[in-house]
Amino acid sequence: MLIELTDSVKKVFKETASQLKGAARRRFQAQIVMELGYGGQLLAQKELGWDRNTIRKGIKELTSGITCVDNYFLRGRWKAEEHLPNLLEDIRNLVDSQSQTDPSFKSQRLYTRLTASQVRKLLIEKYGYTDEQLPSEETIRFMKRIVEFAQSNQLNIRLAYYPPYHSKYNPIERVWGILEKSWNGSILDEVETALNFAQNMTWKGKHPVVKLGLAEKVRKQQEKD
Numbered sequence: 001m002l003i004e005l006t007d008s009v010k011k012v013f014k015e016t017a018s019q020l021k022g023a024a025r026r027r028f029q030a031q032i033v034m035e036l037g038y039g040g041q042l043l044a045q046k047e048l049g050w051d052r053n054t055i056r057k058g059i060k061e062l063t064s065g066i067t068c069v070d071n072y073f074l075r076g077r078w079k080a081e082e083h084l085p086n087l088l089e090d091i092r093n094l095v096d097s098q099s100q101t102d103p104s105f106k107s108q109r110l111y112t113r114l115t116a117s118q119v120r121k122l123l124i125e126k127y128g129y130t131d132e133q134l135p136s137e138e139t140i141r142f143m144k145r146i147v148e149f150a151q152s153n154q155l156n157i158r159l160a161y162y163p164p165y166h167s168k169y170n171p172i173e174r175v176w177g178i179l180e181k182s183w184n185g186s187i188l189d190e191v192e193t194a195l196n197f198a199q200n201m202t203w204k205g206k207h208p209v210v211k212l213g214l215a216e217k218v219r220k221q222q223e224k225d
Helices: 007-019 022-036 040-048 052-064 087-097 116-127 137-153 171-183 191-200 213-224
Strands: 099-101 110-112
Touching (some): 007 040, 022 040, 040 052, 087 137, 116 137, 171 191
Antiparallel strands (some): 099 110
């Protein structure tokens, strides 16, 4: 008997799927789609908002009896202290040797004359790190400020990281950030304006290749409207 997707049924399916994760969710979606019969994948995508690639994967798992391992923990970047366990201590040693109290005695905060770039250079020269091993200067700057803050306030700080599957680790997110800086709040009221900003932005000194296929379709649609 085929399932009829009434509003109440769709609500139950969506809520159930949202409460499941990984293979369990794929298995549930695959079972529902197979019950829907011919065209079930397209119907589930349209009515339930389910991804067809996920559904196909779930059906293969269901029919083969083999469950794919997601391996979320292997995605993204490793924590710096996991592959460089002495890094924070080495930064602390460098900062300590170059720290001084507030000359005006208005606060108990310690001031360090080293910049993030200098800290990074000293880590390579004094402690034998390689350029490829170390985080960026921006990260070093953040870690240096955290160390200074913890020392001046006598705090123990534990860093909380984004989960490894976070969108922040997707390289395309960096491109969007550069593009936003490029248009700098300008109003993108025309396709030509958006294309101009995209074509003139630079990423690591290079301009992106901007394809006009979609833009042409949008332009034609705007002309019709």
